[in-house]
Every structure is written in C-alpha cells, then in structure tokens.
Amino acid sequence: MVSEGGVSAPSIIAVTGLGTFLGRRLTDRLLARGRSLRVLGLDHRRPFRLSEGVDFHRVDLTEPTADGRLAEILSRERVDAIVHAAFRTQPTADLEMDHELETIGSLHVMNACAAAKVRRLVVASSTMLYGPRPDNPNFLSEEHPLRGHPHAHNVQDRVEVETLLADWRRRHPDTEVTVLRGCWVFGPAYWDHVVRYFSLPVVPMLLGYDPLMQFVHEDDWVHAFERAILAPHPGVYNVVGRGVLPLSTILRLAGRRPLRLPTPLLYRMASYPSQGQTGDAPAGFYDYLRYLWVADGRRGWDAFGEPVYSTKEAWMSFVSSRRMRRYR
Amino acid sequence: MSEGRTPPTTGAAEERDELREALDGLRREIRARFPRTQPRPGAPPPELERLVGELRRRLATFGMVERSGEVDEFGMDDAALRRARPLLDFLFDSYWRVSAQGAENLPDGPCLLVANRSGLLPYDGLMVAHAVERSAADRGRPRFLVADWLMTLPFVQPYLARLGGVRACRENAERLLATGHSVVAFPEGVKGAAKVFRERYRLKRFGRGGVVRVALESGVPLVPVGVVGAEEAHPILFKLHTPARAVGLPFLPVTPTFPWLGPLGALPLPTKWVLRFGEPLAMEHLDPEAVADELLISRLTEETRTRIQTLVEVGLADRVSVWG
Numbered sequence: 001m002v003s004e005g006g007v008s009a010p011s012i013i014a015v016t017g018l019g020t021f022l023g024r025r026l027t028d029r030l031l032a033r034g035r036s037l038r039v040l041g042l043d044h045r046r047p048f049r050l051s052e053g054v055d056f057h058r059v060d061l062t063e064p065t066a067d068g069r070l071a072e073i074l075s076r077e078r079v080d081a082i083v084h085a086a087f088r089t090q091p092t093a094d095l096e097m098d099h100e101l102e103t104i105g106s107l108h109v110m111n112a113c114a115a116a117k118v119r120r121l122v123v124a125s126s127t128m129l130y131g132p133r134p135d136n137p138n139f140l141s142e143e144h145p146l147r148g149h150p151h152a153h154n155v156q157d158r159v160e161v162e163t164l165l166a167d168w169r170r171r172h173p174d175t176e177v178t179v180l181r182g183c184w185v186f187g188p189a190y191w192d193h194v195v196r197y198f199s200l201p202v203v204p205m206l207l208g209y210d211p212l213m214q215f216v217h218e219d220d221w222v223h224a225f226e227r228a229i230l231a232p233h234p235g236v237y238n239v240v241g242r243g244v245l246p247l248s249t250i251l252r253l254a255g256r257r258p259l260r261l262p263t264p265l266l267y268r269m270a271s272y273p274s275q276g277q278t279g280d281a282p283a284g285f286y287d288y289l290r291y292l293w294v295a296d297g298r299r300g301w302d303a304f305g306e307p308v309y310s311t312k313e314a315w316m317s318f319v320s321s322r323r324m325r326r327y328r
Numbered sequence: 329m330s331e332g333r334t335p336p337t338t339g340a341a342e343e344r345d346e347l348r349e350a351l352d353g354l355r356r357e358i359r360a361r362f363p364r365t366q367p368r369p370g371a372p373p374p375e376l377e378r379l380v381g382e383l384r385r386r387l388a389t390f391g392m393v394e395r396s397g398e399v400d401e402f403g404m405d406d407a408a409l410r411r412a413r414p415l416l417d418f419l420f421d422s423y424w425r426v427s428a429q430g431a432e433n434l435p436d437g438p439c440l441l442v443a444n445r446s447g448l449l450p451y452d453g454l455m456v457a458h459a460v461e462r463s464a465a466d467r468g469r470p471r472f473l474v475a476d477w478l479m480t481l482p483f484v485q486p487y488l489a490r491l492g493g494v495r496a497c498r499e500n501a502e503r504l505l506a507t508g509h510s511v512v513a514f515p516e517g518v519k520g521a522a523k524v525f526r527e528r529y530r531l532k533r534f535g536r537g538g539v540v541r542v543a544l545e546s547g548v549p550l551v552p553v554g555v556v557g558a559e560e561a562h563p564i565l566f567k568l569h570t571p572a573r574a575v576g577l578p579f580l581p582v583t584p585t586f587p588w589l590g591p592l593g594a595l596p597l598p599t600k601w602v603l604r605f606g607e608p609l610a611m612e613h614l615d616p617e618a619v620a621d622e623l624l625i626s627r628l629t630e631e632t633r634t635r636i637q638t639l640v641e642v643g644l645a646d647r648v649s650v651w652g
Contacts, residue, residue: 134480137499138402208482212403212489244401246486263482291480292495312398 010080010120013229014040014073016109017086018056019047021190022124025222026083027054030229040077042070043086061086061105062097067112074116081120081229084109090193091154093279102157103164110168113175122228125181127214127238128152129159132291138212139296142181142236152284178228182239183295186314187218188321193278197285199322203251204266205258206290212244214294217309217317227304237304240297241311247289253312254319263290402471402504403489409469412491419451420458423598424557425652430605431463434551438505439608440543441470441512441551444531444636445520446558448581449484450474450493451596456512456553457492459603470510473501475518477578498538505546512553515539515629518578525563529556529640534633537625544619549608552632554639557601560650600652604639 013030017023018041030039031053039053044060057073059066074082086109087102106123113121130140131147148159162179169177184194197203216239224239251258261269263286270282278284301307309317372380399405420426441460446452453472461469473496479485494500496513504511514520515534523532543550564581572580586593609632618624 135476135495135497137497138494139499139503141499206482208485210486212399244399244403246399246403246405246489248486249399 009230011036012038012040012077012079012081014042014077014079014082014118016042016059016061016082016084018043018050018054019045020085020087020089021218022085022222022225023083024049024051025218026085026225026229027051029222029226038077040073040079042073061108062100066105067108067115070108070112071115074112074118079116079118081122082109082113082118083122083124083225083229085124085225087124087158088154089191090196091152091278091280091284093276095153095279098154098279099157102154103160106161107164110165114168114172118175120176120178120229120232122178122180122225123161123165124225125158125162125179126155127181127183127240127293127295128155128288129162129181130293130295131155132211132287132293134291136292138292139294140238141296142238142299149284149287151281151287152278153280154278155284176232176234178233179236180224180228180239180300181236181295182221182224183214183216183241185218185221186215186318188317190218190318193285195318198250198254198256198318200256202259203256204270205247205251205260206266206286207260207262209263209290210246210248211290211292212294213247213250213311214240214244215311215314216241216307217314220307220309220314223308224300224304233303235299237300238295238297239300239304240295241307241309241314242297242301243310243312244294245311245315250315253315399490402492402494402500404471404492405490408487408490409492416454416458420455420462424455424561424601426455426459426557426601426603428459428463428603428605430607431459433605433607434460434463434467435549435608437548438508438510439549439551440501440505440539440546441510441553441605442539442632442636443512443514443553443555444529444559444640445514445516446523446528446555447562447596448478448521449562449594449596450478450488451561452555452558453493453512453514454491455558455601456555456603460510460512468509470512471504472512473514475521477518481577498542501538501542502546505542505548513539513542515632522567522579522581523559523564524567525560525565528559528563529644531633531637531640534629537622537629540625540628540632541619543609544611544614544625545616547616550611550632551608552606552635552639554604554606554636554643555601556604556640556643556647557599557650557652560599561596561601563597599650600647602643602647604643606635606639609635 015023015027018027024047027039027041028051030037031051038055041054041056042059044058046056050056059070059073084106086105088098092098129146129148130144131149133147146159146162148155165177165179186195220241221239248258266286267282274280274282441456443452443456450472453474457470457472461467469492471492471494474488474493475496479488479495494504501511501513515538516532517535519532539550563583566582567579568582569579572578583593609628
C-alpha cells in the first residue's frame with residue numbers, strides 16, 4: 001500500500017472547509033511541517049484570518065456545478081490527498097441548506113476526487129452518528145450500525161454522507177478513504193452548540209438520567225486528522241479521549257449547577273427555542289444526554305497514537321480556559 | 329498553538345538556568361536562617377490546626393466531599409460503592425441472611441456466573457456480586473448484567489451503573505471478561521423477572537445460548553449459581569400490562585404489598601437466601617471453533633439450565649421455611 005505511487009507521503013494536500021476550526025487548525029499544523037508540503041484551502045468565502053502559505057481557492061459546495069469546479073482545481077494543482085471538513089459545526093434552522101452543504105456537498109467532493117484521481121480522502125465524521133439508544137453496548141465499535149437520531153437533521157445528513165461514502169469507496173478502490181469519527185470536542189478554542197450548552201449559567205439536565213460522557217480534546221482531534229492525511233490509514237476510526245465521566249460529575253467539575261427537569265417538561269419547554277436554533281425537536285440534542293453513546297477508541301489510539309488528553313483532562317482544559325470553576 | 333511559537337534561543341535558556349540557580353540559593357538561605365522550630369508557647373496545638381484546615385477544606389468543597397468524580401469505563405464508582413457498602417452488608421447479613429455455599433467452586437481468575445433471575449429489581453445480582461467478593465480477600469467484585477429496560481429506567485439507572493450494573497449484551501460481557509472482571513449473568517432475562525408466584529423456581533428458557541458462547545469465546549469457566557429465597561422476596565400475584573406502558577415498564581407487578589402500600593410496597597420481603605455455587609461447566613476440552621456449532625451450544629445451554637435447576641431444587645429441599 002505504501003509503494004503505490006508514493007501515496008504514503010503526499011506533497012500537495014487540499015482541505016475543504018478552511019474556515020472551520022478543524023480546517024484552520026489542520027492547515028496551520030500542516031504548514032508548520034515545512035516547505036515540502038503545499039496546502040490548498042477551499043471554502044465558499046475567504047476566511048477572516050488566512051494563514052500565510054495557504055493557497056486559497058473559492059469553491060461553494062452548495063452550487064450545482066461545484067464538483068466540476070473542484071475537480072478542475074484538484075487536477076490542475078495535482079492534489080494527492082484531500083481532507084473533507086466542510087461540515088456545519090452546529091446545526092442551523094435552515095434544514096435544506098444544511099442538507100445541500102453536508103450531503104450533496106460531500107457527494108460533490110467524492111465525485112471530484114474520482115475525476116481528479118486523488119489518492120487519499122479523509123472525511124470528518126462524528127460518533128454522534130451511532131445515535132443515543134437504550135440498547136447501545138457500553139462501547140460502540142466502528143462496525144456498529146450508524147443509527148443516527150430521527151430528530152437531529154445534521155446527524156441524519158451525515159449518516160447519509162457515510163452511506164454514500166461507503167458505496168463510493170467500493171466503486172473507487174484506488175483511493176484510500178479514511179473516516180474519522182470524533183466525539184464531542186472540548187478545548188480552549190473550540191466552540192459549537194455542545195460547548196454552548198455546557199457554557200450555560202444553569203445547565204438543564206434530564207431528571208433521573210446521568211449518562212456516561214466521552215470527550216476528545218481539540219488538539220488530539222486535529223492530531224488524528226494530521227496523522228491520517230500524512231500516512232495511509234484506510235478505514236474507519238473513532239477519535240475519542242480515554243475514560244468516561246458521568247454528566248453530573250462533569251458539571252460538578254466545572255462548578256456548574258444542573259437544573260434537573262423531567263424529560264417531558266424539558267422537551268416541551270425547549271421545543272420552540274430548539275426549533276428556532278437547530279430546526280429540530282429538543283430530543284435531537286437532549287437524547288444525547290439521556291442514553292449511552294460512548295465509542296470504543298482502541299483502533300484510533302493504535303493508529304494515531306495515545307491521546308494527550310483524557311476525557312477529564314479535555315474537559316478541565318476547557319473549564320480552566322473559560323475560568324468556569326469557582327471553587328477548589 | 330505551540331507550533332507557531334518560535335523556540336527559545338540558547339541565550340534565553342541560559343538566563344533561565346541562572347535565575348533558577350539564584351532562586352534555589354535564596355531558598356536554601358531562608359531555610360538556614362529560619363529553621364523550623366517547635367511551636368511557640370501559646371500557639372494552637374498542631375492537631376487543632378489540622379482540624380481547622382480540614383474544616384476549611386470541607387467547607388470550601390461543601391456538597392462534594394465524599395464524591396470521587398471518577399468512574400471506571402463501565403461507570404462503576406468505587407467511592408459510591410464504599411458508601412453503599414454498609415447498606416449492602418446489612419441486606420446481606422441481617423435482612424436476607426444470605427448464606428453462600430460452594431464458594432470453593434469459584435475459580436481464581438475471571439469467570440462467568442450464571443444464575444436464576446428473581447424479582448424486578450436486581451437485588452439478586454447485587455447479592456451474588458457481594459457474596460463472590462466476600463468469599464476471598466483477593467477476589468474482585470464481579471459486575472452483574474442488567475436488562476435493557478432497567479438500565480435506561482430513570483433514577484434507577486445511574487445508581488445501578490455506579491454499583492457495578494452493566495447493560496446485558498454480548499459486547500459488554502466480552503469486554504468485561506477480557507479486562508479481568510467476573511460477570512454475573514441472568515440468561516432468563518425479563519421472562520425470569522416476570523415469573524408469577526406459582527411459577528417460582530421453575531427456570532425459563534435461556535435466551536439464545538449467549539452465555540455459553542461468551543464463555544467459550546472468552547475462554548473463561550462458566551459457574552452455575554442457584555439463588556434460593558430471592559424469588560419469594562417479591563412474590564408477584566399477577567401482572568398488569570396496560571398501566572405499565574405509560575411508565576415504560578414491561579409490566580406492573582401486583583404483589584401482596586405493591587402497589588397497596590405505595591413506595592413502601594416496593595421493599596422486598598426479608599426471606600432467607602441461599603446462594604449455591606456449582607462446579608464450573610466442563611468446557612476445557614472444547615476448542616474455540618465450537619462456537620460455530622449451534623447444536624453443541626444449545627446442548628451446553630440446556631445443561632447449564634439443568635444444573636442451575638438442580639442447585640435450586642437442592643436448596644429448596646434443604647431449607648426449613650421461607651423465612652429460614
């Protein structure tokens with residue numbers, strides 16, 4: 001596998017979704033590796049802060065002809081490897097646009113990769129796709145079916161992405177495809193709707209439920225992508241931190257006071273705000289705080305190295321950076 | 329990001345070392361000039377100082393003193409277990425007066441304990457785990473497998489997980505055994521928990537041979553356990569199905585005390601319990617490929633069931649009365 005056309009060490013790497021946290025951090029890390037690597041950044045608009053050395057190209061994945069344009073760029077620049085990170089960090093109320101970007105956009109990226117004969121494709125995914133289910137085993141392996149959540153449109157869209165990708169991979173055996181499923185990311189700089197929930201002054205929790213949670217630190221998360229794009233690691237990997245913590249302990253560590261509400265009450269109360277913010281019923285988010293969806297990270301740890309931060313350390317890194325802790 | 333920062337030059341490193349040396353010298357000087365002497369007369373005794381310090385620490389961490397905050401990968405919390413131990417000991421020694429027989433049959437390493445299921449709440453799992461832990465000083469506490477519906481029942485679930493309950497599925501059992509934990513399984517499942525009083529101690533069908541398969545694949549001995557007494561602790565007279573749907577239970581049991589006495593009726597009766605550990609099932613001669621042999625699996629499963637049934641019947645014949 002290493003010998004095939006020198007894929008083992010790509011020299012020209014493209015990153016879609018340059019403006020996202022992952023895209024920005026990953027390009028910065030790749031650029032820091034030296035001049036032998038050329039990094040292309042793709043996004044629908046020029047990022048506010050564009051790192052020096054990134055070759056920026058404007059591509060809007062929601063346009064119907066995005067695949068042609070992307071293929072043209074990829075073959076002109078002779079891109080070896082591509083990281084697909086152009087996903088919403090958090091769901092928006094614009095369901096159709098989210099679907100266009102995440103599902104159809106990914107399809108465009110896959111088609112462009114096939115046309116430009118890109119040798120390696122790394123796709124960002126999430127362990128949220130396994131879905132919070134009462135019948136999940138304590139540790140979900142990469143082979144577990146992606147059952148998603150019917151009330152989380154972003155999760156459903158990305159389950160579709162993985163389905164399309166699995167099919168695409170069968171038809172294009174020449175391209176090494178790596179899927180990295182990260183769990184909830186915490187760290188000093190990362191921000192999304194999950195972080196927003198945990199930053200609330202009073203954190204609503206479901207009365208009578210206290211599931212085990214699993215986090216990954218932003219640096220470990222980006223590190224996995226860096227390792228995956230630089231060396232061949234075909235397959236699916238969970239990218240998670242070691243250890244689990246109950247939700248109540250997590251909030252206590254941050255000095256947060258949980259507001260425990262009965263499930264039907266919370267789901268009814270949060271219905272309208274949730275519809276406005278994410279376009280989904282509250283169950284689409286709060287079920288992830290109700291049932292277990294912890295992933296088994298052993299395969300990822302073997303491939304990309306031991307994570308620097310455990311679940312608790314990732315959480316404490318976030319907490320101390322926000323100065324959330326009030327005592328001890 | 330650390331990559332973006334320029335590494336310190338050698339000059340800066342030398343400066344830092346110098347500063348550190350100077351500080352160390354100062355520290356030595358201070359220690360030499362002000363030696364630690366006996367406490368001044370009139371100063372509070374060290375015990376009192378310690379006590380005040382402890383009190384201040386406790387006040388600062390009010391409400392989180394006895395919490396460890398750490399759980400193992402299956403959600404068991406050692407601190408919670410330590411706190412629950414007096415209650416478990418009381419239930420074991422005084423309430424049900426559990427006597428464990430045949431503990432010499434327990435192997436030294438991890439094993440799969442298979443028992444008859446009794447009652448809706450998993451007291452039997454807790455007591456079997458307790459008996460195994462107390463049978464030898466160096467034996468770890470086994471985890472007990474709990475049915476799905478109980479493992480996601482609000483209020484019950486967090487406590488069960490902290491005390492070592494794990495959702496009953498193959499992946500969990502295999503992972504636990506591979507990491508050196510013993511596992512208590514109840515293959516009768518909900519069918520066992522739902523037995524009405526007149527069906528007591530008649531073992532139901534054993535799932536689909538999962539226990540035998542797990543034991544074979546993990547290469548651990550399978551120890552049959554007969555639990556006598558637990559099935560009378562919650563005598564179910566009959567079951568209601570319609571009101572149970574509303575609360576998410578598989579059925580609502582009607583016992584002599586429940587629901588008549590309200591929450592008090594959920595308390596189990598103080599029957600006398602006898603746990604009998606049988607000899608491990610002989611499976612050493614089988615190779616791992618035997619897992620694919622469905623007929624063999626079902627024969628071994630049936631053998632396990634018969635062995636447990638025998639253990640239970642011996643226990644029933646031995647006892648003088650339900651209350652012991």
